[in-house]
Amino acid sequence: MASIDQAVADASARIVAARGRGTSLRIRGGGSKDFLWPAVQADTLETRGLAGILSYEPSELVVTVGAGTTLTELEAVLAEKGQYLAFEPPHFAWSQPGASPATVGGMVACGLSGPSRANVGAVRDYVLGLKLINGLGQHLTFGGQVMKNVAGYDVSRLMAGAFGTLGLITEVSLKVLPLAPAEATLVFELSQAAALAQLQRWSALPLPLNASCWVLDSAHPNSQAKELLFVRLRGAKAAVDAACLRMLADVHGHRMDSAQAATDWTLCRDQQLPFFQKPHAPDCVLWRLSVPQTAPVLDLPFAQLVEWHGGLRWLWAPLGAQAAIAAVALSAGGTAQVFMAPLGSTDSAPGFAAMQSPNNPAAARIAQRLKVSFDPDGIFNPGVSPYANHACA
Structure with a gap:
């Protein structure tokens, strides 16, 4: 615990110093999701010092962990008690040479869920509370360890899918579930x-x-x-x-x-x-489309993989097809974003977390006001817009 307290103090000092210099910080855990981010120049703020299981109450189905704790470690501890993270967060261990295992902080910040998303809910549905350092260097606490502790705005869940643009998550309390019989x-x-x-x-x-x-x-x-x-x-x-x-x-x-x-x-x-290993043509990137489960087969000339009972459609297509893909997704009541370029590609595809034109201007204005409230000087993760892609989480 003392080591985490020191790591929090060190991170706060770095954030205050960056604010004073007018420089930016890119928050990074294990680096497993580096491919999601746009290529920008910024100093790196590591979270690996914020590691450890802080408390675990199997009978209460609640665990509190440092943001730098790896998913591998957390899932192993839960498995010993016959419990798990029901939303199946991706690990992406393959994504970058030399990348460390995915972390809990990155899991929450990116808000990405696995195959069971359609039936059990998303990452944000399991976040009970968290602590984070905002752009002023203040260490703030939101939520708690039980659902009924949350009154007013459920700020802790706002951090799921914000891509670290609102602050550095230092610890998270999560609801866990028993493994199915x-x-x-x-x-x-x-x-x-x-x-x-x-x-x-x-x-x-x-x-x-x-x-x-x-x-x-x-x-x-x-x-x-x-x-x-x-x-x-x-x-x-x-x-x-x-x-x-x-x-x-x-x-x-x-x-x-x-x-x-x-x-x-x-x-x-x-x-x-x-399906994900190799694009169907050298100029293709991987697209991720979020649509209603009732959407029909999309009128697109690209091979697809369909998840979430029809709610998530993956496809390989050129960047030049963006207008056509976006139009088809919008007509079905959904959204479309580039997820990644093929590994080793020199393609200039933006990362999934890159700032994009949102489909909902009102939501974009709310997201921007949140950004100003938590990070008034725009220190965290430049080039990323909170919730620009949150419809797909």
Whole structure:
């Protein structure tokens, strides 16, 4: 605890000094999400000194950790008690040569959730409270360790998806959940349109749906590519077994081997499935589209991967297609952002966190007022706009 207190004091001093000099600071944890950020010049403010499990009450389903604590360490501690982070935050361990494991602070700041997002909620839904240092060097506390402690504006959740533009998170209190007693992954050979329609039907039923992924599977080059829908179920064993019987009676399919399914969902969480590994053309970048789950197949000439029961669409396309992609996403009631260029590419694609023109001017004005309130001199993470991409989190 003393080491974290010293790290907080050191960080506050650096922020005050940067403000006095009129210079900027780029907040960095393990560096696993460096590819999300625009290329700007700024001094680095590391969070690795803010590491440690500060308190954990398994019976209360609450854990408080330093922002520099790695996700690997936190998830290991939770697993010992049969608990986990239900929103499955991505680790992106592959993203940068020499990158350290992803941290809790980066998890909250980026606000990115994994395959189960559609059914269990987002990162922000599990943030009970946190502490952060604002642009004036003040160490502030928001929220608490139980939901009923929050009165007025729930400021702690504002930090999820703010990309570190409002301050340096120093510690976070999170709600955790018990591991589900049973899990199963079913696979169906369906076109995208048929898969989306079937997911909508299943979503209206009392089934323990947890995650879904539709993709054109070309993993076996010597065989014909197949359009496959993967659906993960989690819950009580009786509920999962009954759901498997019902869904396999609705549509012909099969149940995957559990170990293989677990590996594949982890790859999906971290964008490491074959679909994400190589663009379909050298000039393509990876796009991330957030649309209503009821949106139909998008009229775009690019291969797609669909998650979140239809609410998240991934595709590889050139930067020059931005106007067409944005128009299609908007017509479906959603948004589209560039997520990343291929690893090793010299493409000038902006990072996911780069400042972009928001679809909602009123929300943009609110975000800017928040920025001025927390960081009046614009010290933190230059080139990034809070919540510019938050619709996709």
